[in-house]
Amino acid sequence: xxxxxxxxxxxxxxxxxxxxxxxxxxxxxxxxxxxxxxxxxxxxxxxxxxxxxxxxxxxxxxxxxxxxxxxxxxxxxxxxxxxxxxxxxxxxxxxxxxxxxxxxxxxxxxxxxxxxxxxxxxxxxxxxxxxxxxxx
Amino acid sequence: xxxxxxxxxxxxxxxxxxxxxxxxxxxxxxxxxxxxxxxxxxxxxxxxxxxxxxxxxxxxxxxxxxxxxxxxxxxxxxxxxxxxxxxxxxxxxxxxxxxxxxxxxxxxxxxxxxxxxxxxxxxxxxxxxxxxxxxxxxxxxxxxxxxxxxxxxxxxxxxxxxxxxxxxxxxxxxxxxxxxxxxxxxxxxxxxxxxxxxxxxxxxxxxxxxxxxxxxxxxxxxxxxxxxxxxxxxxxxxxxxxxxxxxxxxxxxxxxxxxxxxxxxxxxxxxxxxxxxxxxxxxxxxxxxxxxxxxxxxxxxxxxxxxxxxxxxxxxxxxxxxxxxxxxxxxxxxxxxxxxxxxxxxxxxxxxxxxxxxxxxxxxxxxxxxxxxxxxxxxxxxxxxxxxxxxxxxxxxxxxxxxxxxxxxxxxxxxxxxxxxxxxxxxxxxxxxxxxxxxxxxxxxxxxxxxxxxxxxxxxxxxxxxxxxxxxxxxxxxxxxxxxxxxxxxxxxxxxxxxxxxxxxxxxxxxxxxxxxxx
Numbered sequence: 001x002x003x004x005x006x007x008x009x010x011x012x013x014x015x016x017x018x019x020x021x022x023x024x025x026x027x028x029x030x031x032x033x034x035x036x037x038x039x040x041x042x043x044x045x046x047x048x049x050x051x052x053x054x055x056x057x058x059x060x061x062x063x064x065x066x067x068x069x070x071x072x073x074x075x076x077x078x079x080x081x082x083x084x085x086x087x088x089x090x091x092x093x094x095x096x097x098x099x100x101x102x103x104x105x106x107x108x109x110x111x112x113x114x115x116x117x118x119x120x121x122x123x124x125x126x127x128x129x130x131x132x133x134x135x136x
Numbered sequence: 137x138x139x140x141x142x143x144x145x146x147x148x149x150x151x152x153x154x155x156x157x158x159x160x161x162x163x164x165x166x167x168x169x170x171x172x173x174x175x176x177x178x179x180x181x182x183x184x185x186x187x188x189x190x191x192x193x194x195x196x197x198x199x200x201x202x203x204x205x206x207x208x209x210x211x212x213x214x215x216x217x218x219x220x221x222x223x224x225x226x227x228x229x230x231x232x233x234x235x236x237x238x239x240x241x242x243x244x245x246x247x248x249x250x251x252x253x254x255x256x257x258x259x260x261x262x263x264x265x266x267x268x269x270x271x272x273x274x275x276x277x278x279x280x281x282x283x284x285x286x287x288x289x290x291x292x293x294x295x296x297x298x299x300x301x302x303x304x305x306x307x308x309x310x311x312x313x314x315x316x317x318x319x320x321x322x323x324x325x326x327x328x329x330x331x332x333x334x335x336x337x338x339x340x341x342x343x344x345x346x347x348x349x350x351x352x353x354x355x356x357x358x359x360x361x362x363x364x365x366x367x368x369x370x371x372x373x374x375x376x377x378x379x380x381x382x383x384x385x386x387x388x389x390x391x392x393x394x395x396x397x398x399x400x401x402x403x404x405x406x407x408x409x410x411x412x413x414x415x416x417x418x419x420x421x422x423x424x425x426x427x428x429x430x431x432x433x434x435x436x437x438x439x440x441x442x443x444x445x446x447x448x449x450x451x452x453x454x455x456x457x458x459x460x461x462x463x464x465x466x467x468x469x470x471x472x473x474x475x476x477x478x479x480x481x482x483x484x485x486x487x488x489x490x491x492x493x494x495x496x497x498x499x500x501x502x503x504x505x506x507x508x509x510x511x512x513x514x515x516x517x518x519x520x521x522x523x524x525x526x527x528x529x530x531x532x533x534x535x536x537x538x539x540x541x542x543x544x545x546x547x548x549x550x551x552x553x554x555x556x557x558x559x560x561x562x563x564x565x566x567x568x569x570x571x572x573x574x575x576x577x578x579x580x581x582x583x584x585x586x587x588x589x590x591x592x593x594x595x596x597x598x599x600x601x602x603x604x605x606x607x608x609x610x611x612x613x614x615x616x617x618x619x620x621x622x623x624x625x626x627x628x629x630x631x632x633x634x635x636x637x638x639x640x641x642x643x644x645x646x647x648x649x650x651x652x653x654x655x
Contacts, residue, residue, distance in 0.1 A: 109564030110286070114557065119572045121560030 059134030155354035160217020169647030171314035183214025197538035216304020224300025233631035266422035400583035
């Protein structure tokens with residue numbers, strides 16, 4: 001169960017890191033989705049609740065509510081606001097990227113930076129990551 | 137002594153020092169507290185020792201406003217009253233609940249929680265609970281620990297669980313044996329009579345369904361028939377005051393409150409969650425159940441009402457097991473009266489089955505995927521438009537039936553949303569999982585399945601100012617020197633905790649007051 005969650009985060013961190021090359025994301029996503037192991041409640045729940053393609057559906061729904069964030073480059077800027085952030089993120093190990101994203105999500109929840117997407121109360125960072133996947 | 141009032145000669149006059157009308161949790165508690173005193177106590181109970189459909193039918197009425205349960209389904213009219221089907225969930229009101237909150241019109245009790253503290257301690261014993269200790273650390277164990285939550289807007293708290301005490305069974309022999317207490321069964325009070333200036337009750341008039349009539353005279357009278365019936369009897373007692381007794385300023389029946397219950401969100405864990413603390417678990421012999429509640433800081437900061445959520449597996453079976461309608465139906469079945477009431481019971485049951493649970497559990501989660509329903513209980517603000525009135529129809533004794541108009545609005549809705557958002561935020565921070573709020577569209581308003589929690593309160597509210605309430609801090613009806621009201625009808629505000637423990641504490645306090653010389 002945890003493995004899939006971890007995989008998801010790894011993939012998301014990769015997505016952010018390589019968002020400048022959106023063409024590669026689809027393959028990464030598909031590979032992750034096909035290769036995931038069943039049973040992760042959150043991912044499985046997302047998939048069941050919002051359709052067969054959870055993160056993409058959440059991402060699409062998010063972008064419907066925030067169309068001004070509808071480009072990958074914009075989302076990357078939102079997630080990693082300055083060049084230094086992006087460089088640091090790109091250089092970081094996968095473990096560090098995961099930690100950074102987790103911390104960011106935690107900060108969002110702490111600060112009340114939540115968005116309601118398909119009924120889900122998500123950290124804004126999570127929703128933006130899903131949107132990034134959608135744009136891949 | 138227990139006497140069947142149907143055996144009394146027509147026109148019997150009962151004399152006592154204290155006449156208690158109603159043999160539920162409040163009435164029985166006051167009678168017990170006054171036993172072994174020099175006072176002669178008379179307790180008039182409409183029902184017998186068992187459920188009887190003819191007596192229960194006296195409770196029938198109509199519902200207008202927000203959909204609510206049929207008035208003859210949410211309460212029971214026999215010795216022990218509604219404790220015959222209560223579930224025993226107990227917790228004192230929070231200190232916050234007693235405070236005057238500027239954003240909640242009508243809030244503020246005449247006294248703080250500290251005044252009730254010694255009475256709560258005695259109520260704990262009466263309700264067969266543990267000590268007056270609701271500190272969550274007392275009830276956490278290695279095998280049942282609360283979620284590790286950040287110090288934010290949500291707190292884990294605990295209820296204690298009464299067996300539940302069936303007052304009519306547990307205290308029956310004590311009442312029967314008390315030399316100074318005379319309890320009359322099948323004795324319906326149909327009017328409270330006062331002198332011409334309505335400053336004092338002169339007697340109550342009663343009747344049995346068999347036709348014989350009686351009167352009861354006393355120095356003091358205590359109305360303890362439940363939040364709906366207390367208002368009904370006062371409104372119906374119009375011999376000297378056309379607006380009803382204690383109703384000079386129009387408060388009788390108003391601010392009818394009922395905890396708002398909704399299955400409006402689901403917690404989907406991101407890791408296996410041990411929710412043993414939130415299930416009923418036994419600690420040093422005391423059954424307790426955890427829940428999640430809004431922190432007082434958040435309530436004050438965001439100007440909300442009080443609210444909590446149970447964390448329950450999202451299954452229909454669980455919902456059914458805890459259904460009050462199922463309990464009522466079971467009792468009717470056991471007393472052999474289910475056939476008469478079958479359709480009503482089935483209707484009540486269907487109304488209580490959580491359609492969300494049925495649809496959602498199978499369709500969304502499927503086998504092997506465990507979600508948790510967050511069952512909210514939201515405080516109901518005292519609203520003048522939420523009220524008990526008299527209807528046009530009359531019951532078998534000629535008394536006008538009740539009309540229930542349950543109303544709530546934006547403040548309750550905003551509190552429910554804030555509760556779920558706070559849980560979502562806390563769950564996200566703590567890594568517990570994610571929350572999905574229903575319905576998807578916040579513009580749709582209340583989630584489907586919103587309903588009352590079977591906790592009627594506030595129809596004879598307590599306020600030291602006679603222009604803003606029905607009873608004073610001693611629970612005496614303003615302007616009537618010898619009439620008191622017991623029960624949750626006197627609550628100025630409702631908090632979120634089940635009302636029984638508080639109403640028993642208030643009953644003990646009232647009994648102490650009546651024991652004082654020169655009341």
